[in-house]
Amino acid sequence: MQDLNIHTTRYNLDIELDERVGRIALTDNYSGVRFADSDYRYSAVVECGGHITRLECLWNPEIDEELPDRGGRIVTVTGTLGNRGQTPISVKIRHRLYIPEDGEFFEERIHLINETDAHIALRGYRFAFRKRLELPHEFGGPGIDVERYRLIALPFRLQPDGKKHDYPLDDIYHGRYQCSEYMNPTRVTKEVVDRGRARSEGWAWTDGENGLLAIKYNPEMIEYSMLETECVEDKTYLNFGGAAPSLYDEPFEAAKVGPGMQVGFGLTHYLFYEGLWRRGAYLFRDYMSGLGHGLPDGYDPPVTWSVPPSAQSIEDIEREAGRAKDIGCEVLHLGSTWETCEGVTRWDVDRLGDAADLIRRMREDYGLRVGLRVIGRSYCDEFPGLYRRTYDGNTGYYSAYADKPAYEPCIACEECRQEKLSRILAVAEAGPSFMVFDEFDWRGPCFDGKHGHKVPTTPGTHAHAVAMLIQGVRAKHPELLIEAHDPVWPWGVRYLPVYYLHDAGRTFDEGWAFELSRNPIEHIMSGRALSLFYYRLGYDLPLYLQINMDADNDKCLAFWWYASTVRHLGIAGGRGNGERFAAYKTAMAEYMSMKDLYTQGRFYAPDELTHFHVLPEQGKCVMNAFNLTDTPISRDIDVRLSDLELMEDVEIEGTPYEMTRGKLTLQLDIPPFSPLVVKMVSS
Template structure:
């Protein structure tokens, strides 16, 4: 791979075709593709399409895989795309243990020194240069050469089987920006049908240390899982890899990545306008299905009290986290405590001007369903019992198999019994993968897989949205819900019929300011550089300061915002001063809401964000001081950098400013531990 404009070479050794498999009791592997034929054609627009076909010969009769390798380069565009189809043309089923297809770049030809010029290049993960665990995924070529890298992973509790990662010695991301700051190659993997990532691997080839990239390779718990078994005459089509040449640094690559995802249907509709939620959890409390406490604290009267606070603050929806059910996970509305759901919807709308939303989960915190619907943890059928932790205690919930058709239908019926009564917003949480199920009666392959679990959860959401098309849905990651993501950020998301619309804003709801100060919440900055897919997150004002620093950070990085916590979970009295500060902040937020929910996000740096509405020729800038001392920042940028190119006149409110040509200079004076809001208007 070479960029003809710059002369930079990104791949310079033979392409790797490696597969290791099991079949008929034998372990086999193949390291090269035997050429059969190729074709090179032009399309109507002048693009070029190369198709290479070959065979992987394992030296055993009845075992043969064939590869159809496609490359397409459109005319007048700075990218090309790669697609790979693998087909079993043999007589035996093939259990694929490992696959590594990819381009090779020589890193170290001799004496341990990097190839000329590579010392200036870095490999930056897209979209998570910084992850929710605080780890930074920005690597020098020496880091790659020496193996100084590690993925951001998440582990469920020890009772969950099937958590072995196959990519501990590889790097995993949705995309990679490979750049020296002036030029680069953006590598994007996209597959909306299977869970697949763009993998970076070290390789040694003909005595030389190499970096392997692109192509196809297993990740996580052996994803894409459908590629792990090929029956005779079956084939698997891996997702497209786009290789996009660009000028600039990693941030330029992020914006290109965002445009790509918009084109794939993961952008924002023009009418996107989510309600600001008020989460009752932070003041009513989480009572973990304790019936006595629920009847004492989680009552209709307490919900109306929360509704008054929500209306007073300027919120638009009352959101019910745990507590509305007879027991968590049953998806049974507690009419004995709360009356009929349709009556609550009516009162909230007519008396408080609020809509209603709620959370549903996959686990269940009592023995609710027939035991045949739960996960069968071994091949030997036995009555379901909750698995026991290392401390000798059973887990506190029961584990339905999401791929059990009977459970799935019952869950759908119970959700619709509530949601069809006028619900505006739903959260799907606690659907985490609880390990493989061996029940032959559920309708899934035995054992079940994370891939099948993910499909079952999204199928449930899609059916709910099909029945309730005006419903807004946030879906936690169905495998790793509360940390780094398991499924790609874009996977099965969209605003078309059936798809869920919003991702979870990680788990910054409990300590929003601490998470910002620790650097963990900086992941939201990088997310917004790379995606227009909206996040949903609710925060507690108890975890903020009176300057509303956390409020404005999450308002700037989360398109669908939720608030709560006038009292908070750690206090026994309401904080009137904090509530007044939030009320003032909310007035400003609601006045500028269109910028935050639909504006184009631009990052000057991690602590200076711009939200632009091009059709208005206006932008809002948010800056943040995370220190105990006042900060003064002199900031200069081209108006084009924030989507306001071509402006003749500029007006700025909230900062000293100067315009010279197309360059705008701002002097930002930010008090300690405070946000700053600046409005920019052009003509």
């Protein structure tokens, strides 16, 4: 069979075809780098009828081409996976490539079809481009064309657990990938399957001048872009793109495939680009925003004031409302203090009076709207017969923390979800403006056959059920601003891709900023809060976080860090330190005067500690810079105003500067453990 050569101005994709698919080479014509240069990996371990068979390579390939309405062409390579009649298992692979008309990208999808007359179970699989690796020259190896290239995870170069996912060639060659996962006493004990590999929504493979961006997008199933270092016959390869399992063996939908059925893995979008790796992050951000996972229309999130759990009476709440008004907040966030018992989702009329009356009084007397927290657990037995049932028959009562045992309503159960929805809607009628969905974390499958869901449930089943609950609320109250924690791993490293189950205007508006609230400066100094910086580079989909001012310093270092990296800001604490409260009040006044830049502006950053927020159409910008050391620092920042989409004639307030033919040099002097705020406005 004749080889298939797809050549564009930007890249070449060359596919060797014979009795099987051989090498697939992917070459960047600008840099000359071959990102793939070896046999494409088609591999699966399949169980059928009690027998386990390893299937390798794609045999008897056939080529089809079609011209889609959007232009370009779709090339499909179809063949039989690893079987030339030796076993009764018949698995077909359909490998689809979309090639635009002379564009700088292409897209890939893998479909697996079970042509066997019985169910098959995939015990492992890997479909991937291969790049032959050698030891880097600096470590005694011969070196290769990607010698200076790094693979950087997007959006989380640094995850909330503090692990960095930025891999130079030596790490890739030796397979030194870190596994970020959520660890907490409440977490289910199931082990992830992707240790020893690297998991991310996207990867920027770059040397700082040229790069290849690879983004996995699958809104139907939980799937990530996986990297793996493979050793075969004393040769080492990088596997990238295609499809591979991750987390708790996601996507679960691919684990078992019925006779005549198929599973379609998610799309991988490959984009060639020039520039620093941060340009890859901006391109990732633009791609996700283009798919609807960006800034909501008219987004103007209110700064919240968090009522402490100890505020149980009307008098306590009014006292907190006075503090919220004094400091300049816009929403009084009641947390779970409004419930008769945390998690039962019933307004405590006996203690707080009518909900609508309290919300009206907050608005009229304090100029505040009201926010509420809705949780998935229940700390009282209020959903009898509707709890998650474990394999051994227990009904969802557990005590991860000895002082606070809880029940687990099975939200995948239709009756349970409708009961929960009716209770949420009852309080939503009173007029809150903001609602947080928390503690819906998945702690394992439900085995109750009376619930009406498939047995056992999966993380995806559970996550979809939570999304359906939120959709039910949004359908009745489209005006509500809704934040949703990850419904599987809610308080740190995410289980779901950020975009997964986000449907602008129908589900949630924003996500949770990884439980970095209680010790904000500690998280900055440890590096964990840098995850917010990298998220902001790679996503416009907002995050929400409430920070504890008592754990900040009097320079408001944490306040300005989180204001700069999180679009929706909340404040808590401040009850025992008058100086800190006064410092926050001053910071809040400054923040509110330019809030639109932080909540709606474009985010650019030359480094981790220098952030620009820009509204080009309004001709204004704010820069935040930070000193995280115990000594004063002085440094210059050079930036071209055209890169910020600003005119050269700007007024600058907050630091000395020089302007030379469109290049702005900001001269920064920052005291120890302090922020610096610099304002820019086009004249």
